[in-house]
Amino acid sequence: MARATRGDEGKGNAEDGSLHWADQMARECRRRVEESPLLKKIVKEKGHIVYDEKTPSGKIHIGSGRGWIIHDAIAKAMKSMGLKGRFILSSDDIDPFDKMNADLPPKYRQYLGMPFMDIPSPEKGYDSFADYYFRMCTDRFEEFGIDAELESTGGRYRKGDFNKAIRTALDKAHIIDRIFEELYGHPLGKLPFNPICEKCGRIGTTVATAWDPDREAVTYTCAKDAVEWAKGCGHTGETSPYDGAGKLPWKVEWAAKWPTVGVVCELAGKDHFAAMGSRDAAIRISDQVYGFPPPYPSTATKTGKGYEFFTVGGKKMSTSKGQGIGFSDITGYVPANMLRYLLIATRPHAVIDFDPENGNDLILLYERFDRTERVYFGAEGANEHEKQKHRRIYELSHIGTIPKRLPPQVQLTHAGVIVQTQPTINDAIATLQELGNIPADLTPADRQYVTDRLLFAKRWIDTFAEEQYRFTLQETVTMDLAPKEKEALYTVAARLKERKWDEMSLHEEFRRIADAAGLPTKEFFRAAYLALIAKERGPKLARFILSIGAGKVAKVLGTIG
Numbered sequence: 001m002a003r004a005t006r007g008d009e010g011k012g013n014a015e016d017g018s019l020h021w022a023d024q025m026a027r028e029c030r031r032r033v034e035e036s037p038l039l040k041k042i043v044k045e046k047g048h049i050v051y052d053e054k055t056p057s058g059k060i061h062i063g064s065g066r067g068w069i070i071h072d073a074i075a076k077a078m079k080s081m082g083l084k085g086r087f088i089l090s091s092d093d094i095d096p097f098d099k100m101n102a103d104l105p106p107k108y109r110q111y112l113g114m115p116f117m118d119i120p121s122p123e124k125g126y127d128s129f130a131d132y133y134f135r136m137c138t139d140r141f142e143e144f145g146i147d148a149e150l151e152s153t154g155g156r157y158r159k160g161d162f163n164k165a166i167r168t169a170l171d172k173a174h175i176i177d178r179i180f181e182e183l184y185g186h187p188l189g190k191l192p193f194n195p196i197c198e199k200c201g202r203i204g205t206t207v208a209t210a211w212d213p214d215r216e217a218v219t220y221t222c223a224k225d226a227v228e229w230a231k232g233c234g235h236t237g238e239t240s241p242y243d244g245a246g247k248l249p250w251k252v253e254w255a256a257k258w259p260t261v262g263v264v265c266e267l268a269g270k271d272h273f274a275a276m277g278s279r280d281a282a283i284r285i286s287d288q289v290y291g292f293p294p295p296y297p298s299t300a301t302k303t304g305k306g307y308e309f310f311t312v313g314g315k316k317m318s319t320s321k322g323q324g325i326g327f328s329d330i331t332g333y334v335p336a337n338m339l340r341y342l343l344i345a346t347r348p349h350a351v352i353d354f355d356p357e358n359g360n361d362l363i364l365l366y367e368r369f370d371r372t373e374r375v376y377f378g379a380e381g382a383n384e385h386e387k388q389k390h391r392r393i394y395e396l397s398h399i400g401t402i403p404k405r406l407p408p409q410v411q412l413t414h415a416g417v418i419v420q421t422q423p424t425i426n427d428a429i430a431t432l433q434e435l436g437n438i439p440a441d442l443t444p445a446d447r448q449y450v451t452d453r454l455l456f457a458k459r460w461i462d463t464f465a466e467e468q469y470r471f472t473l474q475e476t477v478t479m480d481l482a483p484k485e486k487e488a489l490y491t492v493a494a495r496l497k498e499r500k501w502d503e504m505s506l507h508e509e510f511r512r513i514a515d516a517a518g519l520p521t522k523e524f525f526r527a528a529y530l531a532l533i534a535k536e537r538g539p540k541l542a543r544f545i546l547s548i549g550a551g552k553v554a555k556v557l558g559t560i561g
């Protein structure tokens with residue numbers, strides 16, 4: 001098979017049988033559209049809309065980030081197929097504020113029951129509570145390579161986009177009741193519309209009691225005891241349900257969005273896809289009330305599968321108010337490009353439990369990424385199937401323009417050693433060049449690539465790496481050593497001064513020195529680590545010594561008394 005030209009987002013791959021999940025999903029969406037005259041018409045006008053939505057009720061969990069990257073990848077896969085794929089993310093900012101979060105001052109209790117978009121922002125510089133929490137994530141999208149069109153669900157209500165769907169829901173309230181009856185054994189129990197109380201501005205407390213289809217008016221009460229988390233003002237009124245006067249209840253709203261926006265694909269976390277969950281209700285409402293085919297992966301009768309849980313955890317991270325890590329905090333523990341790679345390389349139906357504080361998880365992620373990158377650039381062999389797989393993962397996960405040649409890779413553990421032995425990033429790069437780990441001639445982009453990795457390694461070592469990856473080079477040797485060990489290390493100091501070494505020849509020399517001193521190799525290495533870093537184990541010795549600088553090490557070993 002002809003190789004996709006580097007840097008063109010792999011045009012053609014999606015067409016010719018790529019097995020990547022995003023390409024498979026994009027192809028399935030295309031097939032559905034081709035089979036439905038209704039969808040065909042919508043898509044012709046609006047493009048293939050991949051949709052996601054999030055209630056900005058507080059700091060948004062990293063699990064939602066998985067959905068954003070999945071949807072972004074599907075839209076990009078559609079583009080690779082020549083379709084007009086669009087990822088739209090809407091802020092469900094007209095939802096009611098139903099729970100205080102630990103970051104909010106107590107005065108926020110007064111806003112319970114109000115739409116998030118009508119509540120002041122906890123921080124200056126944002127339009128509202130909703131704007132603050134939504135932008136905490138979306139302002140970072142570029143860094144994660146997520147191309148999303150951002151929308152406000154409340155804004156759509158205000159523009160009147162949902163008017164038709166509201167009218168239909170109210171006219172067909174009996175069908176919605178029947179669907180709820182089938183699924184949950186009881187009807188919705190109210191009219192499918194929640195007005196915003198004209199007196200107190202709350203939306204979580206109102207109950208619509210009557211719908212007059214001729215006058216297009218809803219009668220409602222702002223109930224004092226409708227919900228436990230907010231108290232209504234007791235007002236009774238009548239309002240037109242249109243143009244932002246209120247919203248549809250969640251499961252009805254989910255279904256109403258699909259024909260209103262023209263959605264062909266919308267996944268969600270698997271909790272939404274559970275039997276009798278919100279998706280189950282929404283697909284029936286979409287089909288029976290709106291006559292609209294529910295988006296991929298659902299059909300009118302089958303919910304399909306949601307994406308699996310994505311948890312990022314570790315001891316230090318989980319203590320933060322017990323909520324798990326937020327999307328906006330994740331780059332403190334794993335760089336955006338590595339996180340995107342992890343989510344693109346893993347099928348959405350596989351659980352991911354990633355623990356950056358467990359060195360293995362992080363080191364393995366870097367190793368996987370590096371291998372994919374080498375295979376992409378032909379610097380590592382792989383069979384045709386593997387090559388195709390890695391190429392597509394690289395294309396879909398790469399942020400920004402794909403470079404023309406393999407960037408200079410440095411293993412995370414080695415980068416961790418270098419940043420602990422060199423005072424500055426420039427010294428670290430110079431050392432890597434001396435060691436022959438990276439080329440002597442770096443383009444500015446190459447240099448940035450290495451710098452990013454070193455900076456992350458430094459953050460890792462300084463803030464959350466396990467003890468085994470951290471060390472302090474001793475200025476004078478303080479540990480007790482046996483005479484044979486001292487003798488061997490004196491010899492090391494002498495040899496280091498004699499000539500210039502490379503990693504391999506120095507390693508060989510260590511074996512000879514240990515033999516000559518009558519020391520088992522294992523004991524020799526243990527003695528060297530004790531002398532240099534006061535630990536029994538450490539990074540690969542020859543490379544470690546060269547990373548620090550042979551002269552510097554000889555000086556330390558010279559202090560053995």
Ligand SMILES: [Zn+2]
Nearest residue numbers: 197200222233
């Ligand atoms: Zn009220």
